[in-house]
Structures are given as structure tokens and as C-alpha cells.
Amino acid sequence: MEPRPKSFYVLTAFFALFMLFLYGPTITIGILSFQGEGGGLTFPMRGVSTYWFRDLFQQQAVGDIWGSFSRSIVLGLMVMVTTVTVSVMGGLAFRTRFKGSGILFYLIITALVIPSILISLGVGLLFSQTGLTVHWATSGFGAQLTWTLPFGLLIMFAVFNRFDKSYEEAARDLGASPWQTLRHVVLPIIAPALIGVALFGFTLSYDEFARTLLTAGSYNTLPLEIYGMTTNVTSPVLYALGTLTTLFSLAIIGVFLTIALIGNRRRARAGSDAGKGVL
DSSP, X not given: OOOOOHHHHHHHHHHHHHHHHHHHHHHHHHHHTTBOTTOOSSXXXXXXXXXXXHHHTSOOSSOXXXXXXXXXXXXXXXXXXXXXXXXXHHHHHTTSOOTTHHHHHHHHHHHHHSOHHHHHHHHHHHHHHTTOOOOTTTHHHHHHHHHHHHHHHHHHHHHHHSOOTHHHHHHHHTTOOHHHHIIIIIHHHTHHHHHHHHHHHXXXXXXXXXXXXXXXXXXXXXXXXXXXXXXXXXXXXXHHHHHHHHHHHHHHHHHHHHHHHHHHHHHHHHHHHHHHHHO
């Protein structure tokens, strides 16, 4: 076996430093959340316990942690469903060139480069000036879609750009209607991409701060609640909350990956059974 070049070890060290930079803050918060009852917000730790996790589930003097958590979950689900639906519709529409499609595409992408706080300010002003209620489920929902939809559409554009139309032609030759072709052929094939879009939509909404800051109204989402707590809470209960929300995010990612894995196995099994049937 040939010895590895020095560049391999240099790149390995660089990658390790990058991973430490990327996940170091999260690991630090996770460690500090296990402070003892008399612990503070910095090192050195004063004992080790799960006290602050238990305290997190008690009535807090400041903030509405679990109310904001439930609002973030509901808002994330709303954004997820809307992002998936509109992205599929947009991807199907852009399969055929139409007048103004280029301008529309660049308008969609522009939402990604406009500063988030300006989006939040603009949506909030639009709702307030038109007499509509500024609320997390209305203006906050709309502001977050300006963040998630471009990502979802870009994914679907890439998927449909590589989609083999012969599958649809075969379905139509067998007498399938356009709806049947979409439901039984197109959607199952692009299912992994749909799961990816759904994951993008939910996670981007769940931790979005800037676009929700001026559009949530009187009720905070979880990121806004955590930000507000940083000016009032001076105990490791804030770290315990950060640790639990991180674990929740990882659990959501795990659920989506599991769904994708199960879907791939079912398609592989169905293809295998179809091959055996032909033989």
C-alpha cells in the first residue's frame, strides 16, 4: 500500500477544523445545558445534571416557550405543504417555454438575494397599510414563502429538466389520462425530490428569524422567543432549550430520510417484481 501524500493530512486537518467551526457552538451549548443547579452560562461547569431540562418543562417567569414551539410547528407544516404544492406546479409549468418565463424565473430567484429584513419590513408594511392583520399565520406565512419557494422551485426545475418524458408517453399510450399520468407515474418517480423540498420547506421555516421578525404580530415563533429570552433569561435553561430544539431538528431530518429510504426500497421491490413478472 502506497503511503499517503502530505497533502492528504493537510486537507484532513483543514476539514477537521472546518467541522469544529461548524458544529463547535452547538456542541458547546449541548455541554453547558448539563450544568448543575447552581451553574451559569459559561465555563467552568458547576456540576453535571439534567436539572435545566426538567426546569424547562416548568412554568417560566419569562416567555411562552411551548406556545411559540407549537406555532413554529404549525407554521412549518403550512409552509412545507404550500412549498411542495407550488414547486411541483411551477416545475410542471416551466417544462414548456412560455412568454415571460425568463423574466418570471429571475423574479423568483431575486427573492433569495434581497436582504431578509427588508422582506420582513415590506410584507409587514403591506399588511398593515392594507388593513390586514399582521399575524404569524398570515403575514409571517407569506414572508417565509419568499424564502422557501425559490429553493423548492430550483429543485423541481432541476428534477424536471432530467425527467424522461418517455414514461409519460408510455402511460398515455396505455390510455391514462393526464391526471392519472401525473398521479401514478410522475409523482412516484419524483417522490425523493418532493421529500427533499418538504424538508427544505419545514426546516427553513422552523428556524427562520429575519423574515418573521416584523411579520409575526403579537405572538412569537420559537426563534423569536429564543431571541427575546436572551435578553431576560440568565440561566442554562436557555441552553437546554437549544439542545432540545437541535435534537428535534435532527429527528425531523431523520424522519424524512427514513421515508425516502422506505420509498426507494418499495420502488426497487416493485421493479424487481415487475421484472420477474415479465420473465
